[in-house]
Amino acid sequence: MSYSVLFVCLGNICRSPMAEAVFRDLVKREQLDKLITVDSAGTGDWHLGRPPHEGTREVLDRYTISYSGMKARQLTAADGGSFDLIVAMDTRNEQDIREKLGLSAKAEIIRFLSLLPESGIIDVPDPYYSGNFDEVYELVKDGCIKLLEKVKERLDNGR
Structure with missing residues (x-):
């Protein structure tokens, strides 16, 4: 059994590649890189x-x-069938993902900070505008730790 995760933000140069790299690092440290694949994409096409x-x-x-080797790419309709889980970095991108993929997508779609309800924050702030990459890293690190726990449970349960 394998499991695939796609992180999505607006331009795929700040939040989602950070989450991809952090999650990929955690997966590798747990020696699960043969079971879990990780990627990222953007809803926009400005930075392809x-x-x-x-x-x-x-x-x-x-x-x-x-x-x-990471390079920005845009979310495609095929991603909805290729990934088990698509993680939106904010509410607007979650809406855009759902609109683009429609109801036929097999992927589960969640908002990243739903993994950290204790944070009291709904959306991962966009450091492209705020410049606060350290704040985003802390949220991403904590969320990726929680996400890996969730994915490991799914692998253990056969889904």
Whole structure:
């Protein structure tokens, strides 16, 4: 059994690639990289083919988390059938994902911070506008830890 996770934000250069890299790092540390695949995408097309934002790269470098080979891509209708779980970084992107994929998508779609209800925050702030990549990293790190627990349970239960 395998499990696949797709993180989605607006441009796929700040939040979702940060989540992809952090989650991929956790998965690798748990030696689950043969069972769990991880990717990220954006709902918009402004940054296609670009590497993660400099602020995202700086934070990931500080924590020695690899983002090697990552390039921005846009969410496609096929993603709804290719992934088990699609994780939206905010409410607006969650709505856009649901509109793009429609009801036929097999993927479960959740909002990232639903994993951290204790945070009291609904949406992961967009550091492209705020510049606060450290705040986003802390939310992403904590959320990815919770997400990995959830995915491991699903793998143990056969879904």
